[in-house]
Amino acid sequence: MKKLINYPANYVDESLEGLTRAHPDLVLDGKDRRVVRRKDGTRKGKVGIVSGGGSGHLPLFCGYVGQGLIDTCAVGNVFEGPALHACLEAARMADGGAGILQLIGNYGGERMNFASVRETLQDEGAEVETVLGTDDIASASAEESRKRRGVAGLIFAYKAAGARAEEGGNLSDVRDAAAKAVARTRTIGVGLGACQIPGADRPSFVLADDEIEMGMGIHGEPGIWRDKLKPADVIAAEMIERLLAERPADAGDKVAMLVNSLGATPLDELFILHRRAASLLEQQGFQVIRPLVGPYVTSMEMAGASITLSFLDDELEQLYAAPAHCPFWSVQR
Amino acid sequence: MKPASLKTAIQDVAKAMPVIERDLNAADAKLGDGDTGGMLARVVLGLQAAELDEADLGASLIALSRAANEATGSSLGNLMATALGAIGRKVRGQAELRPDQLSEVLGIARDAMLERGGADLGDKTVIDSIDAIARAVSDGNVWAAIRSAAHNAAADTLMAFRGKPIRTGRARMFGDATRDLDDPGMLAVSMLLDAIIHEESKV
Numbered sequence: 001m002k003k004l005i006n007y008p009a010n011y012v013d014e015s016l017e018g019l020t021r022a023h024p025d026l027v028l029d030g031k032d033r034r035v036v037r038r039k040d041g042t043r044k045g046k047v048g049i050v051s052g053g054g055s056g057h058l059p060l061f062c063g064y065v066g067q068g069l070i071d072t073c074a075v076g077n078v079f080e081g082p083a084l085h086a087c088l089e090a091a092r093m094a095d096g097g098a099g100i101l102q103l104i105g106n107y108g109g110e111r112m113n114f115a116s117v118r119e120t121l122q123d124e125g126a127e128v129e130t131v132l133g134t135d136d137i138a139s140a141s142a143e144e145s146r147k148r149r150g151v152a153g154l155i156f157a158y159k160a161a162g163a164r165a166e167e168g169g170n171l172s173d174v175r176d177a178a179a180k181a182v183a184r185t186r187t188i189g190v191g192l193g194a195c196q197i198p199g200a201d202r203p204s205f206v207l208a209d210d211e212i213e214m215g216m217g218i219h220g221e222p223g224i225w226r227d228k229l230k231p232a233d234v235i236a237a238e239m240i241e242r243l244l245a246e247r248p249a250d251a252g253d254k255v256a257m258l259v260n261s262l263g264a265t266p267l268d269e270l271f272i273l274h275r276r277a278a279s280l281l282e283q284q285g286f287q288v289i290r291p292l293v294g295p296y297v298t299s300m301e302m303a304g305a306s307i308t309l310s311f312l313d314d315e316l317e318q319l320y321a322a323p324a325h326c327p328f329w330s331v332q333r
Numbered sequence: 334m335k336p337a338s339l340k341t342a343i344q345d346v347a348k349a350m351p352v353i354e355r356d357l358n359a360a361d362a363k364l365g366d367g368d369t370g371g372m373l374a375r376v377v378l379g380l381q382a383a384e385l386d387e388a389d390l391g392a393s394l395i396a397l398s399r400a401a402n403e404a405t406g407s408s409l410g411n412l413m414a415t416a417l418g419a420i421g422r423k424v425r426g427q428a429e430l431r432p433d434q435l436s437e438v439l440g441i442a443r444d445a446m447l448e449r450g451g452a453d454l455g456d457k458t459v460i461d462s463i464d465a466i467a468r469a470v471s472d473g474n475v476w477a478a479i480r481s482a483a484h485n486a487a488a489d490t491l492m493a494f495r496g497k498p499i500r501t502g503r504a505r506m507f508g509d510a511t512r513d514l515d516d517p518g519m520l521a522v523s524m525l526l527d528a529i530i531h532e533e534s535k536v
Contacts, residue, residue: 054406074406079366081406084414108408108502112415112449116402139506147505197366200358204366219365221506 001196001203001301008199012055012077019063023327026065029093030074034086036062037072037093047165047174048072048094049101051158052082052110056197057218059328060297061105064155066326069162070103071096078197078300079204079219081109087117091128099127099171103161103178105150106132127171131178133157135187135308137246138215138223151218152260152297153185155329156310156320163322177319184251185310186243190235191216191223193264193303214238218262218299218306232269236276239307244284251311254287256320258310261295264303270294277307290320296328334430334476336385336393342529343380349528350374356524361517364504369517372407379404388428394421408502409518412446412459419445432473439467456500457511459518465490466522484530487523491515 005011013033020028020036029035042048052074053061062073074082074090082090091114094100102118104110111132118128133150140147161178169177191213194203205220207213212230215223224242259274261267274293281288289312297306310316324331346353350373357370383400385393398418401410420438424430430438443463452458469486473479499511507514 052406076406080368080372081408081411083404083406084402084411087406108450109406109411111451112408112411113402113406115449116411197368199371200367202362202367217506219503221365221503222508222510 003196003198003301005198011198012075015055015058016062016075019058019327026062026327030086030089032083032086034075034082035072035090035093036065036075037090038065038067042071042094042096044096045098046096047098047101047169047171048091048096049103049158049161049165049174050074050091050094051103052076052087052090052114053105053107054079054081056195056300057297059295060152060154063328064158064326066324068166068322068324068331069158069326069329076109081107081113084113084116087113088120091117091121095126099129099174101161101165101171101174101178102128102130103154103157104130104132105154106134106147107149129171129175131157131161131175131182133182135182135185136217137186137188137242139217139221142246149217149221151187151189152258152306153182153187153308153310155258155296156185156256156308157181159324159331160316160319162324163319166322177315181310181316181319184248184313184316185308186246187306187308188214188239188242189216189218189223189262189304189306190214190239191220191262191302191304192229194220195263195300195302212304216304218297218302220299220302232272233276236273236307237280240277240280243307243309247309248311250313252313253285254289254312254317255281256290256292256310256312256316257281257288258292258296258306258308260292260297260306260308262302262304262306263295263298264301265305267294270305273305273307289317290331292329334390334435335428336387336390339390339393339397340385343377345529345532346525347377347381348532349524350377353521353524353528357517357521360515360520363514364499364507364511364517369409369521372405372410373521376401376404376410376413389425390427390429391421391423391425394418394424397421408450409459409521412450412518415445415449416442416463432476432479435473435479436467436471439463439470443467450501452501457494457497457516457519458499458501459516459522461494462487462490462519462522480526480530480533484526487519487526491519491523494519
């Protein structure tokens with residue numbers, strides 16, 4: 001697989017250097033320069049929000065550092081959780097004196113490292129809460145939803161928690177906002193083609209030229225079925241049907257929708273998916289609020305897309321509408 | 334076991350690392366990213382660079398735990414660091430570990446890993462290997478016999494879990510396909526002990 005890189009071992013650090021040069025509101029920090037933080041730091045008295053995750057998914061995770069979103073982010077190697085010291089540094093840098101929310105995807109490395117960080121900071125007297133993103137409906141059954149992994153829907157949790165923190169909510173308020181967004185958000189992906197970790201001698205998985213995989217995760221985790229490519233409208237219909245089958249019991253009639261590229265799939269194709277998905281939702285009586293279409297959570301050059309639905313109530317609708325700004329997502333009133 | 338023997342074991346492993354890295358990457362590629370070997374190689378490099386306290390085995394193990402945590406944020410790396418740290422805290426201030434204490438400290442490592450990782454015994458993870466080794470060395474009084482018992486226990490556990498699915502972490506998503514595959518963490522324990530036994534046999 002062709003990649004525009006210099007040396008595989010420098011992939012992450014050179015990418016982070018470029019990201020922060022291009023977006024000076026983001027600053028690289030920490031002993032190994034594996035923390036991205038807001039240039040101005042966390043406002044004193046605001047709940048700090050820290051996240052962290054492996055590289056290869058930009059804009060996730062560190063691209064969402066910004067006003068009304070997350071304050072700091074620890075960065076790991078490609079598809080690998082950040083090292084413990086980077087998580088600790090990021091959490092400390094997020095601290096504005098009003099408590100820290102750790103908002104991370106439900107992945108083993110991140111979960112374990114941030115559990116260590118929480119213990120360390122609590123020993124030092126800080127207030128720390130943790131919320132795990134678990135929106136990927138194909139990654140475990142509904143009965144085992146706590147085992148589900150966090151994918152594109154995590155950005156809605158960032159948005160809800162970030163908005164609540166900016167408006168002055170306390171740590172419990174911010175935690176609850178994040179937890180509500182997670183509880184009401186569902187994602188499903190469809191994989192069309194593989195990606196390859198820099199330096200690896202083969203792609204992370206193999207899909208035949210005419211095959212797709214419904215439910216594939218953002219690291220190529222196996223999905224629900226693998227079959228011949230179908231028309232976009234058929235794929236969109238199945239994704240929406242699967243997401244609606246898992247809607248929360250108290251879902252209203254408003255949804256936020258994200259139609260996301262896994263990396264290689266172009267905007268044209270995303271809009272083709274969005275067109276059908278939005279129309280199906282409207283036919284079923286839903287109003288689609290603030291649609292997002294684009295590469296928001298990727299897997300390097302993986303081809304494919306995901307659809308995320310966040311089932312709104314009045315509180316989430318308000319939180320998603322609050323002003324926010326980072327290099328990859330701006331919300332203005 | 335003294336800090337110096339830790340150092341020797343790490344050097345033994347480092348010598349075998351190119352082969353271990355290749356084989357573990359290949360095993361992991363069947364379940365996903367194919368990077369477990371590369372990750373472990375980075376951890377071993379970190380362990381080699383760690384400064385050990387010749388007079389304090391506990392402090393040395395804690396230094397190794399820190400080095401493992403610095404080298405990676407992966408779950409396997411974190412579990413290794415958790416195990417090293419848990420044993421280190423238990424034997425802090427001791428210059429050495431007697432053979433008859435090994436089973437107890439491995440049990441402490443196992444319990445700490447279970448708590449940190451959220452897995453259960455039987456899920457087909459590295460923790461099943463540590464549990465089996467803790468039980469296999471419980472009667473040991475001589476290091477040579479203990480090494481051999483640990484080596485056999487790791488290999489036997491790998492065999493015993495063939496046919497069973499991995500029930501936790503990313504690999505669980507591959508379901509029945511994992512029945513015929515070794516868990517990369519279990520395989521790593523077996524290969525690391527292979528390397529140590531192989532080098533020791535040359536002495």
